[in-house]
Amino acid sequence: MVDQHNDVHNEEIPTELVKMITQLECVFSDTPDLIMRKLRIKQTGEQAVLTYLDGLTDKISINQDVLRPLLFEAGSGEAGGELMMTVGHIEPQLNWSQIKLSILQGSSVLFVDGRSEAYSLDTKGWPQRAIEDPQLEASLKGAHQGFVETGEQNIALIRRYIPNRELKLKRLTVGQRGQTTVSVLYLEDVVNPNLLKRLIERIQQIDVDVIINTGELTEFIEDSPFSIFPQLISTERPDAAASQILQGRCVIVVDRSPSVLVTPVSFMSFFQNVDDYSTRWPISTFLRLLRLFAFFTAAFLPGIYIAVISYHFEIIPLKLLLTLGESRGQVPFPPFVEAIFMEITLEMLREAGIRLPAPVGQTVGIVGGIVIGQAVVQAGLISNIMVIIVSFTAISSFILPNFDMVAAARLIRFMLMVLATLFGFVGLIIGLMIMIGHLIALKSLGVPYGSPFAPVRFTDWKDTLVRVPLWLMNKRPLSTTPIQIKRQGKSRVGEESE
Amino acid sequence: MKDYANNQITLLQYIFIITGLQVNVSIVSLPRNLAETAGTDGWMSIIIGWVISAAASIAIIRVMKNHPEGTLLDLLTRFMGMWAGKVISLLLSLYYFYILYDGLTRTILITKAWLLPTIPNFILMILLLIPTYAIAQHGPSVLGRYAELIAYMSLWIPFVYILTLKNAHWLHLLPMFKDGWQPILSAVKETIYPSLGMAATFILYPFLKHKEKAATGILISTSLSMVVYLFFTVICFLYYSPDDISNYNDVVISVLKSIEFKFVERIEVIFIAYHLFLYSLVWIPTMYLTTYCTSWLFRQSDHRGHMTWLCVLLAIGTIIYSPTFNQSDRLENLLTWIGFGTEYVFPVCLAVYLWIRKSSKRRPAHEGKA
Numbered sequence: 001m002v003d004q005h006n007d008v009h010n011e012e013i014p015t016e017l018v019k020m021i022t023q024l025e026c027v028f029s030d031t032p033d034l035i036m037r038k039l040r041i042k043q044t045g046e047q048a049v050l051t052y053l054d055g056l057t058d059k060i061s062i063n064q065d066v067l068r069p070l071l072f073e074a075g076s077g078e079a080g081g082e083l084m085m086t087v088g089h090i091e092p093q094l095n096w097s098q099i100k101l102s103i104l105q106g107s108s109v110l111f112v113d114g115r116s117e118a119y120s121l122d123t124k125g126w127p128q129r130a131i132e133d134p135q136l137e138a139s140l141k142g143a144h145q146g147f148v149e150t151g152e153q154n155i156a157l158i159r160r161y162i163p164n165r166e167l168k169l170k171r172l173t174v175g176q177r178g179q180t181t182v183s184v185l186y187l188e189d190v191v192n193p194n195l196l197k198r199l200i201e202r203i204q205q206i207d208v209d210v211i212i213n214t215g216e217l218t219e220f221i222e223d224s225p226f227s228i229f230p231q232l233i234s235t236e237r238p239d240a241a242a243s244q245i246l247q248g249r250c251v252i253v254v255d256r257s258p259s260v261l262v263t264p265v266s267f268m269s270f271f272q273n274v275d276d277y278s279t280r281w282p283i284s285t286f287l288r289l290l291r292l293f294a295f296f297t298a299a300f301l302p303g304i305y306i307a308v309i310s311y312h313f314e315i316i317p318l319k320l321l322l323t324l325g326e327s328r329g330q331v332p333f334p335p336f337v338e339a340i341f342m343e344i345t346l347e348m349l350r351e352a353g354i355r356l357p358a359p360v361g362q363t364v365g366i367v368g369g370i371v372i373g374q375a376v377v378q379a380g381l382i383s384n385i386m387v388i389i390v391s392f393t394a395i396s397s398f399i400l401p402n403f404d405m406v407a408a409a410r411l412i413r414f415m416l417m418v419l420a421t422l423f424g425f426v427g428l429i430i431g432l433m434i435m436i437g438h439l440i441a442l443k444s445l446g447v448p449y450g451s452p453f454a455p456v457r458f459t460d461w462k463d464t465l466v467r468v469p470l471w472l473m474n475k476r477p478l479s480t481t482p483i484q485i486k487r488q489g490k491s492r493v494g495e496e497s498e
Numbered sequence: 499m500k501d502y503a504n505n506q507i508t509l510l511q512y513i514f515i516i517t518g519l520q521v522n523v524s525i526v527s528l529p530r531n532l533a534e535t536a537g538t539d540g541w542m543s544i545i546i547g548w549v550i551s552a553a554a555s556i557a558i559i560r561v562m563k564n565h566p567e568g569t570l571l572d573l574l575t576r577f578m579g580m581w582a583g584k585v586i587s588l589l590l591s592l593y594y595f596y597i598l599y600d601g602l603t604r605t606i607l608i609t610k611a612w613l614l615p616t617i618p619n620f621i622l623m624i625l626l627l628i629p630t631y632a633i634a635q636h637g638p639s640v641l642g643r644y645a646e647l648i649a650y651m652s653l654w655i656p657f658v659y660i661l662t663l664k665n666a667h668w669l670h671l672l673p674m675f676k677d678g679w680q681p682i683l684s685a686v687k688e689t690i691y692p693s694l695g696m697a698a699t700f701i702l703y704p705f706l707k708h709k710e711k712a713a714t715g716i717l718i719s720t721s722l723s724m725v726v727y728l729f730f731t732v733i734c735f736l737y738y739s740p741d742d743i744s745n746y747n748d749v750v751i752s753v754l755k756s757i758e759f760k761f762v763e764r765i766e767v768i769f770i771a772y773h774l775f776l777y778s779l780v781w782i783p784t785m786y787l788t789t790y791c792t793s794w795l796f797r798q799s800d801h802r803g804h805m806t807w808l809c810v811l812l813a814i815g816t817i818i819y820s821p822t823f824n825q826s827d828r829l830e831n832l833l834t835w836i837g838f839g840t841e842y843v844f845p846v847c848l849a850v851y852l853w854i855r856k857s858s859k860r861r862p863a864h865e866g867k868a
Contacts, residue, residue: 317760423622425768433774440640441636454646455639
């Protein structure tokens with residue numbers, strides 16, 4: 001990471017154009033996409049050179065807003081006079097390191113003969129995706145704009161939801177080579193300053209080459225890197241990010257990454273969804289409970305099956321036991337082998353479905369459907385019941401809105417399967433105990449992850465298992481320890497005070 | 499020495515920790531023990547026992563009030579010198595270890611008897627120690643959260659027991675005072691073992707957020723335990739006939755056999771497995787308390803090193819020796835008297851001593867002023 005041109009960079013810019021071009025060629029050697037356009041400025045009569053990286057800049061802007069005024073428009077005619085360009089942001093630069101950075105980040109830099117300063121012009125324009133529907137977090141009633149790969153645009157998307165001067169932004173640069181811009185967005189009068197300080201310290205601490213994605217940033221700033229539970233939510237929905245900011249959380253926007261991070265979060269945050277707030281509250285309460293049930297099903301069901309079949313078959317009602325015996329009778333494997341075989345098949349299918357290109361992906365579906373659905377049972381390798389269990393587990397894991405939490409549930413499932421094989425229900429209970437113990441000790445940005453269940457905060461229960469009507473949620477969640485607790489006043493005519 | 503402010507527990511968490519320490523494995527055999535001594539009048543002993551333990555708990559709080567910024571060990575060091583603190587810390591850690599060991603071995607015995615007869619004891623011990631270590635290493639605030647969460651999670655248990663009431667025979671409770679007061683009073687001794695656990699206050703007091711409410715807290719928790727014991731004892735007395743009850747070892751578990759659901763046969767298997775959560779409320783806090791005392795003794799700020807050693811010791815110890823039901827019963831009998839000494843007699847004596855010391859010091863001061 002040590003820069004070999006360090007001595008050159010901190011030097012001042014030579015005033016002679018020829019020297020400058022030599023130095024520029026020295027710094028950017030083997031950079032054929034660096035364009036150096038020599039020109040004579042009509043406005044002042046000086047010689048100049050315009051430098052930019054082809055591909056990172058907006059050609060139309062350079063032609064129309066920089067070259068055209070410089071070449072053709074008449075000005076004062078005095079050397080050293082003001083240069084007229086129709087570019088929004090013109091910044092005089094005095095040293096090489098800044099110049100290098102602005103060229104690499106897509107600005108074009110204008111060197112003028114005889115001047116000790118260069119001008120970096122905001123002509124950034126790189127290949128960019130249009131704003132589309134979020135792909136991973138589809139929503140029925142929410143907005144249809146998702147984040148894109150440009151940090152500024154993402155910030156703008158959030159700002160659209162919170163046009164408030166208290167929405168502050170801390171901009172940090174991470175990565176020696178990548179110089180990734182990481183911005184932390186928060187409401188100054190709501191967020192707990194200690195949390196913010198902790199977060200910024202953690203980001204500043206990072207000393208790496210480059211941060212490619214939010215996922216990489218997460219690894220450096222989360223509280224327990226060895227936990228299987230996600231401790232930051234990553235979302236690609238601006239409306240979700242805005243509502244998290246309003247609840248007193250911080251949002252981290254990483255430039256070049258199409259999702260943003262939300263912190264601090266609790267376990268229950270992963271079961272919430274933007275659609276919850278736009279559906280009727282009894283329905284979204286039902287969905288919350290369904291998701292929680294699905295999480296535990298996805299984690300526990302195969303384990304329970306193994307425990308019941310291998311240890312506690314006495315709890316199965318007699319009629320079911322007979323059917324079960326019939327179906328299990330032909331299977332030569334112990335329940336654990338049966339279960340692990342099916343679960344691994346399922347995980348493989350899922351993984352294959354994600355990575356494969358769409359036309360081939362269909363084949364996977366057909367193969368999987370036939371193998372899992374029919375052939376395995378007919379061949380007597382796996383019992384019918386096991387197929388049902390696996391399908392049920394799969395469906396449960398599809399319900400959960402957050403991919404990271406599903407991944408955790410999948411991992412827990414395998415551990416519980418082992419525990420259930422060895423110790424039956426006792427193993428499952430011990431597994432649950434370890435999980436609870438881990439969850440209540442876990443922290444997200446120093447804030448208890450298990451809140452509002454451990455520690456119990458009844459006022460926060462309004463937006464966890466149940467989702468009470470919005471006009472009753474007058475306070476921000478205490479789990480984020482906001483400095484401004486009141487969120488809203490009486491908002492309904494005739495509403496009783498809380 | 500320890501960071502009290504960052505590890506605070508709320509009053510509710512404190513209540514549940516104490517109740518959890520009292521109501522755990524002890525509940526399983528309590529109805530039978532009471533019935534053996536006092537017949538179906540045994541439930542009255544619980545109430546008498548509650549009065550006594552409430553008095554003892556008040557004495558504990560009285561003692562702790564003398565030095566609210568520290569544990570009992572700091573308090574003794576302040577008032578009686580360093581060696582008193584050291585001796586008591588050793589004794590207290592042994593006492594907590596006794597409760598811990600008793601809880602763990604009882605749990606293993608019950609688990610083996612009802613669910614996993616073929617698994618070796620030491621493997622079960624290791625299995626139990628994993629969550630214990632995972633939770634206890636974080637200290638009081640996590641212990642508090644755990645106890646609180648388990649308490650709320652277990653709220654369904656009484657409702658299941660109410661289902662057994664359809665086979666209840668209320669006549670079992672009558673007549674009252676069959677043999678006069680004498681058996682009832684002598685059965686009070688059976689309630690001592692189930693009410694042990696108040697001694698956790700010795701260590702937990704400085705971690706408490708609202709110390710002025712500690713007395714209320716400990717009274718609520720002893721009363722809560724009393725209500726729980728009364729509930730389960732009466733349920734068992736109603737279900738089993740007075741003569742039959744002593745034929746069963748773990749009455750509180752056996753009683754579940756009468757519950758039937760259409761969709762699950764032998765539902766009690768699941769309940770017994772779930773009971774592990776309740777039993778865990780005794781070993782997890784005592785694991786912390788034991789190692790807190792030992793690390794205090796050796797002036798170490800981190801109790802985790804000792805905790806690791808304690809876990810290894812327990813696992814290896816179980817390979818060499820693990821008690822049978824009868825031996826465990828004997829251990830419990832002994833614990834009753836040791837516990838009576840530690841949690842009833844000792845705090846009362848200490849409270850009296852500190853009071854005398856205080857008043858004798860104050861008097862010369864007053865005279866001096868006058």
